[in-house]
Amino acid sequence: MTTSKYSFTLNSDLYIKDPTSSETGRKVIASGAKLILENGIEAFTAKKLAVDAGITEATVYKYFANKQRLLQYYFQLYWTWLEQQVKVFTAIETDPLQSLVKAVRVISNIPAVAADPGVITKYDLRELVINEGSKAYYHAQVDEDNAKRFFAPYKSITALLATMILAVKPDEKYPLALATTIIEMSHSLKYYAKHLPALTDFPHETDQVKLDDFLLQLLYNSLKIKP
Amino acid sequence: MTTSKYSFTLNSDLYIKDPTSSETGRKVIASGAKLILENGIEAFTAKKLAVDAGITEATVYKYFANKQRLLQYYFQLYWTWLEQQVKVFTAIETDPLQSLVKAVRVISNIPAVAADPGVITKYDLRELVINEGSKAYYHAQVDEDNAKRFFAPYKSITALLATMILAVKPDEKYPLALATTIIEMSHSLKYYAKHLPALTDFPHETDQVKLDDFLLQLLYNSLKIKP
DNA sequence: TTGCAGAATATAGTATTACTATAATTTACA
């Protein structure tokens, strides 16, 4: 691990050279996110990134060994940043239940006042992770990558939410699975609402409000608390 | 749509030539599943499939236009088959709640007595869909593919479960989202239990029992019913 | 049995991709 230009630390095994350490590196991050968002990780190539960023292909490989690592970089950046947001927004709450509700709201819906983490806007980063994030770990090298702690931030935010769940309901049998369910569904239901709406009860215009309502209801019912 | 060798019908736009219609086609399905399971869809190539099946690369392309279509074929086969299983196993139940519980159990854990759908065992097919299934729709062409009704069986089993939920709790506000949550988590939590256990509360040996317990508790709590 | 249409399969290619090795240039600062 080494510090970078963010207010938090990313796993340095993800990259060959820290992309936040140079203007060229920041172009790699920005163009990469833009192109992956536009056409998906499958259509994304180092050559396209190089052309978009006005650099050469070989330069891209000076920063990231391959596109899987670049994707995992965004993945780690997103979850690290989101956990930080959860901490910031729950710090002011004293009641455990209010804290938990706030955490779910932050996870489901980025607060408008949050500052951008850097080169990519938080909205683009979130959409990138919603669309492509699962491919960071649904991969043949998942166990190797897990051993390198690439998924630590994702586990960390899940553990934080699980702790908050236990603070409200100390006898909850499956706090981690419940936390995972809320985090995962808050992202995948957004994708479904947009692309496969038959899997949700959310008309497109109202999806955020209804998604928040669904997740909180799921939580309240699981904790056997009346809203 | 056209009928194939299964007791149900798959979308004929998925393939160029029905792989169940010839010995070579069945080899494509069998070798494809084997190789995708072994090393993931990213490492999978038409050439490797051809070598494994003892055919040539061009022959593979006579059956499937590309590997995305082959993956979507497995995806559709799995969900169509699983919905049929749910129907078979809930047909004997008369009580709506017992039906629903049985449905969740079938979705979470393949009953041992179920017959294989054909060339691939149901266990391999399920593992393939758990590992790679989300890539069938987390893809830049999701809207096009959805218009071609490639995800119809996935929507159909979700709609069936939602209907069963409504039969138990007619005033449920989000039956589809709840059905999606149960179906999705029944698969992804299995993957996490195996590869990222820190995201679950399930020690590896007992994961199936605990996963079933977690999902049923989520359901009971959501329906406000005591187990 | 032969002839032959159409289906099935094989051969041989191409453009693109995911990298790598090495050369050239810039920068940092003694």
Added chain:
DNA sequence: TGTAAATTATAGTAATACTATATTCTGCAA
């Protein structure tokens, strides 16, 4: 100003995702 180290560019290679075309089967009418 000179030079080592850092940075970037050039120029490759092996592999991949297909496609075009050639060849071989297969069923069955004459």
